[in-house]
Amino acid sequence: MLQGTPILVLKEGTERDQGRGASANNIQAARAIADAVRSTLGPRGMDKMLVDSMGDVTITNDGVTILKEIDVEHPAAKMLVEVAKTQDQQCGDGTTTAVVLAGDLLKRAETLLEQDVHPTVVARGFHLALAEGTRLLEKEIGIPVKSDDAKALLDVALTAIGSKGSFGARQKLGSIAVEAVQRIVERRGDRIVADVDLIKLEKRHGGTIDDSELISGIVLDKERGHPRMPLAVHGAKIALLNSALEIKKTEIEGKINIKSPQQMQSFLDQEDTSFRQMVAAVKAAGANVVVGQKGIDDVVLHYLAKEGIYAVKQVKESDLQKLARATGGKIVTGIRELTASDLGTAAEVEQRKIGDDHMTYITGCQNPRSVTVLVRGGTEHVVQEVERALQDALKVVSSTLEDGVVCPGGGATEIDLAVRLRKFAPTVGGREQLAVEEFAQALEVIPWALAENGGYDAINVLIELRHAHEGASANRNVGINLNDGKATDMVQLKVVEPLRVKRQALSSAVEVATMILRIDDVIASKKSSPPPPGGPGGHSH
Ligand code: ADP
Ligand code: MG
Numbered sequence: 001m002l003q004g005t006p007i008l009v010l011k012e013g014t015e016r017d018q019g020r021g022a023s024a025n026n027i028q029a030a031r032a033i034a035d036a037v038r039s040t041l042g043p044r045g046m047d048k049m050l051v052d053s054m055g056d057v058t059i060t061n062d063g064v065t066i067l068k069e070i071d072v073e074h075p076a077a078k079m080l081v082e083v084a085k086t087q088d089q090q091c092g093d094g095t096t097t098a099v100v101l102a103g104d105l106l107k108r109a110e111t112l113l114e115q116d117v118h119p120t121v122v123a124r125g126f127h128l129a130l131a132e133g134t135r136l137l138e139k140e141i142g143i144p145v146k147s148d149d150a151k152a153l154l155d156v157a158l159t160a161i162g163s164k165g166s167f168g169a170r171q172k173l174g175s176i177a178v179e180a181v182q183r184i185v186e187r188r189g190d191r192i193v194a195d196v197d198l199i200k201l202e203k204r205h206g207g208t209i210d211d212s213e214l215i216s217g218i219v220l221d222k223e224r225g226h227p228r229m230p231l232a233v234h235g236a237k238i239a240l241l242n243s244a245l246e247i248k249k250t251e252i253e254g255k256i257n258i259k260s261p262q263q264m265q266s267f268l269d270q271e272d273t274s275f276r277q278m279v280a281a282v283k284a285a286g287a288n289v290v291v292g293q294k295g296i297d298d299v300v301l302h303y304l305a306k307e308g309i310y311a312v313k314q315v316k317e318s319d320l321q322k323l324a325r326a327t328g329g330k331i332v333t334g335i336r337e338l339t340a341s342d343l344g345t346a347a348e349v350e351q352r353k354i355g356d357d358h359m360t361y362i363t364g365c366q367n368p369r370s371v372t373v374l375v376r377g378g379t380e381h382v383v384q385e386v387e388r389a390l391q392d393a394l395k396v397v398s399s400t401l402e403d404g405v406v407c408p409g410g411g412a413t414e415i416d417l418a419v420r421l422r423k424f425a426p427t428v429g430g431r432e433q434l435a436v437e438e439f440a441q442a443l444e445v446i447p448w449a450l451a452e453n454g455g456y457d458a459i460n461v462l463i464e465l466r467h468a469h470e471g472a473s474a475n476r477n478v479g480i481n482l483n484d485g486k487a488t489d490m491v492q493l494k495v496v497e498p499l500r501v502k503r504q505a506l507s508s509a510v511e512v513a514t515m516i517l518r519i520d521d522v523i524a525s526k527k528s529s530p531p532p533p534g535g536p537g538g539h540s541h
Helices: 019-038 063-069 075-091 095-114 119-141 150-162 170-184 249-255 261-285 298-306 317-327 380-403 412-428 432-443 445-453 458-469 499-518
Strands: 016-018 048-051 057-060 186-188 191-193 199-205 213-220 232-241 289-292 310-312 344-354 357-365 371-377 405-408 478-480 487-489 496-498 521-523
Touching (some): 019 075, 019 095, 019 499, 057 063, 063 075, 063 095, 075 095, 075 380, 075 499, 095 445, 095 499, 119 405, 119 412, 119 499, 150 380, 150 496, 170 213, 170 380, 191 380, 199 380, 232 317, 261 298, 317 344, 317 357, 371 380, 380 496, 380 499, 405 412, 405 499, 412 458, 412 478, 445 458, 445 478, 458 487
Parallel strands (some): 232 289, 289 310
Antiparallel strands (some): 048 057, 213 357, 213 371, 232 344, 344 357, 405 496
8 A cells, every 4th residue: 555655646746736725716706706796796896897908998886797808817717707708608698696606615615625514425416406497487486488579578678788887778778678579589489589680780989879770681680782883773683602702813923924015905804804794694694793702803893883783892701601691592603503493582682881981781671570770879899898888789689589487687596596595404414505605695795796886785785575475475576676775676676588598698697606616736737828928038926
């Protein structure tokens, strides 16, 4: 036996942090991140101003935006940032909630560790609480919503928009979100699918938020390529190209060596012939509109204009794909391969002036399930924040349609879960019971933070809320009304969120908290060590 003989496996000088020290350090870092976003939770949350190294400013109260932008060094803190990103991808909302919850779970875990409860036991208890919590969300707390209940969908949209702070035209944005999602929703068997990627968001500053609108069709942030092109084309037959209509300069230089004026002329003629052939190919296929992902030579644009063809160049790849789906067209690589069957169709392609810019509207598309939301607002910052709010709104409406269940907001769901999990804890027994109790306690951080950010006495609010959720006359929908700090029925107040957001926030929080808890050894590994800042000679440590 080698008992008692230390074996040195790590090179001397390797950075290492072990045991309780490692875990305390990780927990501290993760909690710091949670504390940083906590004050932004809810409609009364404060904004953060993010300034990057170029001096560009973003003002937001969106958890994931903040976390994406700030430079995080500590590995445990990085894990928390990842959680926010996952939550954002899956639900588009609930990111701050997930992070704040994870932070509080870790804080509670720490007190258990201090009482010598083993991290694995804490993790097991948290997972038991999560399983029961998820069951309660689905079976006890969730409220069914019918897919044609536009009012309920609007409530969900307005809650998401409202919690991003207060801007005008909230109602308008809410109805745009609901209508947009209703346009793209489809039934697949007995499932409802609402893929928000079908909705194109286009933003333009200038005008007011109220000028934002929903457009049936696709709007491209591009003007036509030549002033002689028609301003509008009716009965559009659209060629979708992902290659350039140009002749690469390098090709020319490599091939020819011009020695005489005659040669120069013949080269120019040749070039002109190629350009004419490109336009002839477009015409032969029967297209009257060309949408290109790459460049189009000025000469080609000129010839296209002469033929009365409307063309736009340098369109984003994702827009080209949306356009293909909307118009039933096929994206073609070589212009010579273009045939009539590749063309997409739309009733109208038109250049319109929006603010100071010209944009191309493609409306009356073959597939009516293609819509664009044009986001407007006074300044770039406003437009960006409105866009983020709208993205959240689209996602929550789609989640609600797909799952058909909402939960009361304003901390009601979390308080109710806490009350129920406290009753559940004794059935677990052992030391895991302690972890379930701490889990219940951690959930209360959500109403607590909402109250605090609203400027109310959090202790009093919590007492009121707990009281409303217990006993014979308990009402599980009671949360905090941020207008007066009183315990109020959130469904009546129309503050509701999709079940999916709550469920995912809970599970991501538990996942990251337990992952951080299980780490008892942090070793600087070779391959991930970053290059020293400041180039050669710089020392990072
Ligand atoms: P997240 O990034 O987690 O979505 P938000 O800043 O959007 O964070 O805040 C969401 C929280 O705010 C949820 O708990 C939600 O129930 C609550 N909330 C939103 N609107 C209201 C309201 N009008 N009254 C009370 N609570 C609200
Ligand atoms: Mg939100």
